[in-house]
Amino acid sequence: METFPFLNQLLQFLVTGLTVGAIYAMVAIGFNIIYNVTEIINLAQGEFVMLGGLVMVSVHTSLGLPLLLAFPVTVLVVTLVGVLLDRLAIRPIRKPSVMTLIIATVAASIIIKGLAMIIWGKSPYDLPAFSGRTPIDIGGVIIQPQYLWVIGFLVAVAVGLTLFFNRTILGKAMGACADNPDAARLVGINVRHMVLLSFALSAAIGAVAGLTLTPIALMDYDRGAMLAIKGFGAAILGGLGSFPGAILGGLILGLIESLSAGMLASGYKDAYALIILLAVLFIRPSGILGNLEVTRFKRF
Amino acid sequence: MLEIEKLSAGYGPIPAIREISLTVPEGRVVSIIGANGAGKSTLLKAVSGLNANKSGCILFQGRNITGLGADRIVGLGLSQVAEGRQIFAHMSVADNIQLGAYLYYRRRHRAEIKERSDQVYAMFPILAKRAKQIAGTLSGGEQQMLAIGRALMTRPKLLLLDEPSMGLAPIVVQEIFQTIETLNGMGMTILLVEQNARAALQIADFAYVLETGQVVLKGPAAQLLNDPKVKAAYLGG
Ligand SMILES: Nc1ncnc2c1ncn2[C@@H]1O[C@H](COP(=O)(O)OP(=O)(O)O)[C@@H](O)[C@H]1O
Ligand SMILES: [Mg+2]
Numbered sequence: 001m002e003t004f005p006f007l008n009q010l011l012q013f014l015v016t017g018l019t020v021g022a023i024y025a026m027v028a029i030g031f032n033i034i035y036n037v038t039e040i041i042n043l044a045q046g047e048f049v050m051l052g053g054l055v056m057v058s059v060h061t062s063l064g065l066p067l068l069l070a071f072p073v074t075v076l077v078v079t080l081v082g083v084l085l086d087r088l089a090i091r092p093i094r095k096p097s098v099m100t101l102i103i104a105t106v107a108a109s110i111i112i113k114g115l116a117m118i119i120w121g122k123s124p125y126d127l128p129a130f131s132g133r134t135p136i137d138i139g140g141v142i143i144q145p146q147y148l149w150v151i152g153f154l155v156a157v158a159v160g161l162t163l164f165f166n167r168t169i170l171g172k173a174m175g176a177c178a179d180n181p182d183a184a185r186l187v188g189i190n191v192r193h194m195v196l197l198s199f200a201l202s203a204a205i206g207a208v209a210g211l212t213l214t215p216i217a218l219m220d221y222d223r224g225a226m227l228a229i230k231g232f233g234a235a236i237l238g239g240l241g242s243f244p245g246a247i248l249g250g251l252i253l254g255l256i257e258s259l260s261a262g263m264l265a266s267g268y269k270d271a272y273a274l275i276i277l278l279a280v281l282f283i284r285p286s287g288i289l290g291n292l293e294v295t296r297f298k299r300f
Numbered sequence: 301m302l303e304i305e306k307l308s309a310g311y312g313p314i315p316a317i318r319e320i321s322l323t324v325p326e327g328r329v330v331s332i333i334g335a336n337g338a339g340k341s342t343l344l345k346a347v348s349g350l351n352a353n354k355s356g357c358i359l360f361q362g363r364n365i366t367g368l369g370a371d372r373i374v375g376l377g378l379s380q381v382a383e384g385r386q387i388f389a390h391m392s393v394a395d396n397i398q399l400g401a402y403l404y405y406r407r408r409h410r411a412e413i414k415e416r417s418d419q420v421y422a423m424f425p426i427l428a429k430r431a432k433q434i435a436g437t438l439s440g441g442e443q444q445m446l447a448i449g450r451a452l453m454t455r456p457k458l459l460l461l462d463e464p465s466m467g468l469a470p471i472v473v474q475e476i477f478q479t480i481e482t483l484n485g486m487g488m489t490i491l492l493v494e495q496n497a498r499a500a501l502q503i504a505d506f507a508y509v510l511e512t513g514q515v516v517l518k519g520p521a522a523q524l525l526n527d528p529k530v531k532a533a534y535l536g537g
Contacts, residue, residue: 169398169405176388176399182350183386185370186379187454188403 008140013262014255019147019216021254022154023049026209027231028238028246029157030202036178036241037198040101044085044109046228047116048203051078052210053219054116057125067130075207081112082203086196109224116221124218127211150212157205158247174198178241226270233277239287248288253277301326301458301489302347302378307356309346316342317513319356324458329480329490331500331521333534334510340493341383343510344460347491348380349373360458375403379456383463383493385447389436393427396435396446400453413453420449423479441472448479458489465496477503497534501525509534 027045034042055077060070089108090101131145164171176184177194184191209227210219234253238245253273260272280288302324310316317339324330334340345351347358349370358366360378374380388396397420398405401413421428424445430438435446444464451459461480465473473496481503484490494500501507501521509517509530517530524530 169402172391172395172399173402175391175395179388179390180386182370182382183388184399185350186348186374186382186386187399187450188371188374189399190371 009262010259011141013258015141015143015147017255017258018251019150019254020258021234021251022150023209023213023227023250024230024234024253025154025247025250026157026205027227028235028250029161029243030205030209031232031235032241032243032246033161033202033205034198035235037174038101038195039098040090040105041232042085042199042202043102043105043228043232044112044224045202045206045231046224046226047109047112048078048082048206048224049210049213049227049231050116050219050221050224051081051112052207053127053214053223054120054125054210054221055207056211056214057120057127057219060127061125067128071211074211075204078207078210079200079204082199082201082206083196085203086199090195090199091192109228113221113224120221122221124220125214126218127214129215130212144216146212146215150216153208153212154247157208158243161243170197230273233273236287237277237280239289242287242289245287245289301361302491303357303359304347305357305359307343307346307354307358309342309351309354309356311342311351311353315513317346317510320510320513320515322508322515322518324489324491325506326489327484327487328505329484329492329503331492331494331504331507332510333494333497333500333507333530335534336495338510339513340510341462342513344380344382344462344491344493348378348382348460350380350382374454374456377455377457378460379451379454379458380460381444381447381451381462381464383466385440385443387435387438387443387446387450389434391435392432393435393438393446394431396450397421397427397431397453400450403454416453416455420452423452423482424449441468441475444468444472444476445479448476452483456488458491459483460491460493462493463495464492465494465499473499497530498525501530 027049030045030048031042034040052074056070056074059065059073060067065073085108089104093100093104129144129146130149133144136143136145165175173184173189174194174197176189177191181191230253234249235246237253238249256276257269257273261269304320304322306319306321308315308318320343332340332343342351346354349368349372356366357364360376363376365373365376388399397417401416405413426442427446427449430442435443438446448464464476468476477499480490480492492500492504501524504521507518507521507524508515517524
């Protein structure tokens with residue numbers, strides 16, 4: 001087993017990269033859900049992730065709720081924040097243009113971050129890993145059980161959303177708003193409700209990303225912006241609005257980061273990802289799966 | 301069934317239609333004809349609730365619907381087939397039809413929804429054949445049928461049709477007009493907006509002529525068909 005140290009190391013980076021990438025993918029999916037219904041880039045998306053981690057710390061570690069209970073409670077609390085974001089920051093804007101709404105999300109993200117600092121302070125928090133921290137050794141490649149949880153949740157989110165958007169009338173109604181808002185209203189769909197739902201859904205998925213990430217990488221009040229940038233990068237890379245694109249973009253971004261940090265100078269890992277992102281966009285401005293003609297890629 | 305009084309509507313400070321009054325009696329086909337830009341679509345959008353920038357009064361089955369939004373009005377039984385079809389282009393034909401039943405999509409209505417969609421598919425067999433196809437890939441005529449089918453799924457009592465014949469081949473136009481007649485024969489009340497004035501007047505009971513946002517002429521359709529002014533302006537002499 002010790003005969004291929006380089007190969008082992010490479011596999012190790014791949015595993016880490018896919019895990020980080022899965023988090024980016026979940027953030028990117030959150031961006032897409034809101035973008036598809038409203039064309040808004042919700043720049044507070046990263047705060048949902050941060051809150052997912054920190055609320056979980058409070059309910060699980062501080063209040064002592066068991067994991068199985070703390071999980072839904074956390075998701076619920078963060079979903080509520082998503083609902084409030086829509087009700088307090090998005091809906092009250094009288095003559096909304098996409099740009100003013102995006103700026104509203106920036107303002108909201110600053111406020112959420114500020115409140116988080118007041119509530120949790122500046123120090124990072126850890127969470128116990130869901131199934132302990134005994135690494136699984138597969139031929140010299142170390143896999144933390146938590147990595148499997150992260151990837152498992154990405155799969156669950158993807159499968160869940162696929163079923164939701166393709167099989168339920170509510171999911172289809174959300175798709176209809178994205179497709180043709182006027183036509184959606186003409187069949188009786190209340191577009192405002194769908195916008196609210198999109199914020200709630202994005203917040204819930206952000207929370208899941210945050211609370212699974214925390215046992216691996218800790219969480220503090222200040223992490224939202226960077227996660228949002230990475231998730232947004234992933235969404236752009238895969239093609240804004242495309243869910244398979246979000247997963248592809250997220251995983252690619254995670255892999256680039258992990259490989260470049262491992263093989264090259266780790267201090268520049270954020271820069272490498274950005275450079276690749278810019279390069280892809282230079283060649284394909286619509287992202288990898290964001291071809292306007294290939295609309296079937298837009299949904300799962 | 302529909303009574304409009306002094307309805308003005310538009311997109312900015314200057315209204316595109318001014319003080320229009322109009323009646324659609326139950327079971328009838330009423331047609332609005334007029335040139336491009338006359339304000340026909342603006343009128344329909346104001347009635348269906350898509351356009352909220354309006355003043356005046358719209359009564360539907362005696363109920364004032366002037367202040368209601370489009371998603372509320374459709375629930376009362378007033379359904380608009382908008383100009384340019386406005387189907388959900390990225391979704392399948394079946395999903396488009398299904399979404400027509402959005403407002404009453406419950407388990408207990410399953411039988412009714414099935415019955416209605418069966419009726420729609422029987423009326424437009426081509427839609428049944430293309431049920432799984434993405435709606436945006438249908439031909440213009442098929443898209444128009446889908447738009448009408450989806451509207452029929454909303455349980456309408458009054459159907460507003462905005463230029464259903466626009467951009468279609470003559471044979472398809474004929475088919476669409478036949479469909480409208482069939483629907484009316486089944487008891488559906490219809491308000492039809494058309495630039496194809498001759499075809500519209502032939503199936504309508506009553507008609508209004510719209511010019512630059514105002515009603516300039518109205519009367520029984522048969523009478524307008526023989527009106528020299530209408531002949532000169534809209535029926536090619
Ligand atoms: N979305 C809009 N914004 C501003 N003006 C519009 C809009 N739609 C239509 N108009 C204007 O309103 C008038 C009536 O248009 P419309 O109702 O579409 O006419 P028609 O359906 O009879 O062709 C026209 O002068 C048109 O330019
Ligand atoms: Mg028009």
